[in-house]
Amino acid sequence: MLLMSVWSCFFGQDEEDGTETGEGDEWMQGKTLIKPLDQLDLTEAELKEEFTRILTANNPHAPQNIVRYSFKERSYKPISSVDQLAVHFVLEGNLLHQDSDEARRQRAKQGDVEEGGGEERADSVESKAGKKEQKITNQFNFSERASQTLNNPLRERGCQTEPPPRANFSATANQWEIYDVYLEVLQKQEKNKEKAKAVPKKDDDKGKKKMMLVETQSDDITKVAKVAKIIERMVNQNTFDDIAQDFKYFEDASDEYREQEGTLLPLWKFQYDKAKRLSVTALCWNESYKDLFAVGLGSYDFTKQGRGMLVFYSLKNSTFPEYIYPTTSGILCLDIHKHLPYLVAVGFYDGCVAVYNLKEETLQPIYKSTAKSGKHTDPVWQVKWQKDDMDNNHNFFSVSSDGRVVSWTLVKNELVFTDIIKLIIEIFDNVCRPAACGTSFDFHKQIDYLFLVGTEEGKIHKCSKAYSSQFLETYNAHNMAVDAVKWNHFHTKVFISCSSDWTVKIWDHTIKTPMFTFDLNASVGDVAWSPYSSTVFAAVTTDGKVHTFDLSINKYEAICQQPVVAKKKTKLTHIEFNPVYPIIIVGDDRGYVTSLKLSPNLRKKPKEKKGQELPKGPEVEIAKMEKLLSLLREPENSNA
Amino acid sequence: VCEREIMTCCFPPQHTDMPEEMRVETMELCVTACEKFATNNEVAAKMIKESMDKKFGSSWHVVIGEGFGFEVTHEVKNLLYMFFGGSLAVCVWKCS
Numbered sequence: 001m002l003l004m005s006v007w008s009c010f011f012g013q014d015e016e017d018g019t020e021t022g023e024g025d026e027w028m029q030g031k032t033l034i035k036p037l038d039q040l041d042l043t044e045a046e047l048k049e050e051f052t053r054i055l056t057a058n059n060p061h062a063p064q065n066i067v068r069y070s071f072k073e074r075s076y077k078p079i080s081s082v083d084q085l086a087v088h089f090v091l092e093g094n095l096l097h098q099d100s101d102e103a104r105r106q107r108a109k110q111g112d113v114e115e116g117g118g119e120e121r122a123d124s125v126e127s128k129a130g131k132k133e134q135k136i137t138n139q140f141n142f143s144e145r146a147s148q149t150l151n152n153p154l155r156e157r158g159c160q161t162e163p164p165p166r167a168n169f170s171a172t173a174n175q176w177e178i179y180d181v182y183l184e185v186l187q188k189q190e191k192n193k194e195k196a197k198a199v200p201k202k203d204d205d206k207g208k209k210k211m212m213l214v215e216t217q218s219d220d221i222t223k224v225a226k227v228a229k230i231i232e233r234m235v236n237q238n239t240f241d242d243i244a245q246d247f248k249y250f251e252d253a254s255d256e257y258r259e260q261e262g263t264l265l266p267l268w269k270f271q272y273d274k275a276k277r278l279s280v281t282a283l284c285w286n287e288s289y290k291d292l293f294a295v296g297l298g299s300y301d302f303t304k305q306g307r308g309m310l311v312f313y314s315l316k317n318s319t320f321p322e323y324i325y326p327t328t329s330g331i332l333c334l335d336i337h338k339h340l341p342y343l344v345a346v347g348f349y350d351g352c353v354a355v356y357n358l359k360e361e362t363l364q365p366i367y368k369s370t371a372k373s374g375k376h377t378d379p380v381w382q383v384k385w386q387k388d389d390m391d392n393n394h395n396f397f398s399v400s401s402d403g404r405v406v407s408w409t410l411v412k413n414e415l416v417f418t419d420i421i422k423l424i425i426e427i428f429d430n431v432c433r434p435a436a437c438g439t440s441f442d443f444h445k446q447i448d449y450l451f452l453v454g455t456e457e458g459k460i461h462k463c464s465k466a467y468s469s470q471f472l473e474t475y476n477a478h479n480m481a482v483d484a485v486k487w488n489h490f491h492t493k494v495f496i497s498c499s500s501d502w503t504v505k506i507w508d509h510t511i512k513t514p515m516f517t518f519d520l521n522a523s524v525g526d527v528a529w530s531p532y533s534s535t536v537f538a539a540v541t542t543d544g545k546v547h548t549f550d551l552s553i554n555k556y557e558a559i560c561q562q563p564v565v566a567k568k569k570t571k572l573t574h575i576e577f578n579p580v581y582p583i584i585i586v587g588d589d590r591g592y593v594t595s596l597k598l599s600p601n602l603r604k605k606p607k608e609k610k611g612q613e614l615p616k617g618p619e620v621e622i623a624k625m626e627k628l629l630s631l632l633r634e635p636e637n638s639n640a
Numbered sequence: 641v642c643e644r645e646i647m648t649c650c651f652p653p654q655h656t657d658m659p660e661e662m663r664v665e666t667m668e669l670c671v672t673a674c675e676k677f678a679t680n681n682e683v684a685a686k687m688i689k690e691s692m693d694k695k696f697g698s699s700w701h702v703v704i705g706e707g708f709g710f711e712v713t714h715e716v717k718n719l720l721y722m723f724f725g726g727s728l729a730v731c732v733w734k735c736s
Contacts, residue, residue: 164716170711171731178729
């Protein structure tokens with residue numbers, strides 16, 4: 001019904017409106033009225049009927065007669081007023097009054113969540129809310145226990161490892177490269193096969209290499225040594241320049257004014273620090289190296305026997321010896337081999353003999369005699385090299401106070417001795433006292449087997465190597481020990497001897513009495529013939545003088561008597577002429593060796609007659625000597 | 641000189657800075673892989689790379705081929721460049 005009424009109102013308004021607006025009418029006239037399908041078909045009379053509606057506040061749906069039971073009256077009674085409220089629409093809202101409980105609760109929750117910065121009001125509200133929100137504990141039976149475990153302090157650690165090293169590499173992989181490499185490898189393989197065959201050779205090479213290294217090392221040292229030596233000699237030459245000049249060129253001009261006498265010009269003085277307390281006991285010039293000479297050092301004093309030394313000097317270096325060999329026992333004699341300038345035979349005070357090889361680096365002798373190998377029991381006073389024997393072994397002779405003359409042969413590594421002769425003293429009743437002490441000997445220059453031995457008793461024996469028990473001849477030479485016996489270099493028959501009985505005697509070995517006798521007023525230590533003249537000889541005495549004689553000039557006196565050493569107490573012990581140069585070396589008992597130059601007068605050679613050929617040296621000398629001797633002999637013969 | 645000889649007698653490592661043991665192992669591995677996968681370089685390289693990674697640590701790189709040029713940065717003592725079979729070149733290096 002409502003539906004219809006609304007609809008009809010609508011229509012009514014439209015019709016009224018249509019009359020007012022002509023445009024609407026036109027719009028409306030276009031349409032035809034559409035009737036809904038369920039609309040009531042009413043007649044027009046019914047349509048014009050008016051109905052009256054009254055709008056009241058009554059809810060049409062509300063019941064008009066509600067009856068409730070009343071317990072008081074125990075009957076149903078109708079309610080007078082019925083609720084006419086019609087709820088058309090309900091929407092539950094979510095707004096709360098701000099003072100309500102719910103609101104407060106909400107605000108408390110919000111206060112916990114929100115942080116700081118709010119209105120004061122909000123804060124206070126929140127704190128209140130917070131307090132109120134604390135856990136409500138059991139007031140009667142609740143105790144709170146709390147503890148805090150130890151929290152380890154936290155530490156930060158950092159570490160950086162090094163990245164693995166990187167490198168770049170590039171190459172090309174081509175067919176031809178690969179092929180090339182393969183070929184190379186093949187070739188190498190072939191070479192290796194060849195090398196494998198020659199492996200044993202490798203070891204030798206290594207050995208050689210080592211040798212080379214060692215040699216080069218030593219070469220360096222030796223090179224420096226050589227240079228140092230040369231420089232040393234240069235320095236010495238410069239230092240002793242005047243002496244060197246004298247040695248070579250100085251000729252004493254004053255000799256022209258002295259008829260017969262000559263002088264000795266002192267040249268170098270050789271001394272070695274470590275040999276100061278020793279006396280020179282032996283001197284020997286080297287035949288091959290004319291400036292080299294050997295000095296044997298020891299002691300003549302029986303009570304002062306100690307060590308000894310073998311020292312080699314060169315004229316080119318007077319400050320320091322070329323070779324030094326210290327020995328345990330004092331040296332009494334030495335001899336340098338004529339042809340092998342590096343072989344030196346040495347006789348010791350303790351009776352040993354030894355052979356040194358100068359070429360070797362060691363300071364030890366290459367051979368040494370021992371008690372087993374027949375060393376002498378007494379000091380060895382003289383050693384002399386001989387010619388090589390039939391087996392081409394070197395050999396030398398030695399004479400000693402024990403009365404034996406021994407020949408030593410160097411056989412491979414040993415020293416083989418052979419007693420040649422034993423010196424025996426004969427007494428008138430034919431009781432032979434054994435072992436006379438030999439103090440010197442000398443071998444004949446030409447006659448090999450013939451040699452002379454001087455003894456402590458003052459006798460000189462002429463012996464032969466062949467006869468071991470007998471002497472060929474005995475000369476009663478001196479009253480005291482014979483210190484030196486020397487054959488003349490030129491005349492085959494003449495020899496000279498000197499002794500501590502102050503005399504020097506010259507003999508012809510065929511005659512038992514001396515040809516010449518010279519008294520030198522002091523014990524004569526040594527005597528030596530000069531190599532350039534058969535009539536010149538020199539002798540040294542314990543008073544420090546050198547006496548030089550030339551028999552062709554003066555048969556009775558020395559043509560030169562010269563003290564050679566500074567201190568008067570120094571005794572001269574040995575003298576030797578240099579085979580080539582006109583100098584002599586003199587050794588004394590303080591270990592010094594002095595070299596002296598012979599002035600021209602001392603070296604006189606016979607005057608050549610004009611027009612005559614120059615005769616050969618030795619023959620002249622021999623002739624000279626012969627002349628002298630013949631002069632002597634004739635009166636002797638006549639006397640005898 | 642027969643190629644077979646070359647192939648059978650030796651596989652010279654053209655360039656390597658590996659320690660002896662490692663080198664020998666790696667070379668053997670390469671030879672095995674190349675022989676096994678003669679036709680397929682990729683698979684051979686894969687096999688080598690994986691084995692190397694397992695044995696010697698990560699990040700190995702392997703190149704197998706007949707004609708190539710290369711420039712690589714490698715960790716020191718971890719490079720092997722060798723030839724195989726007369727025509728193949730193998731390059732193995734480590735770089736993480």
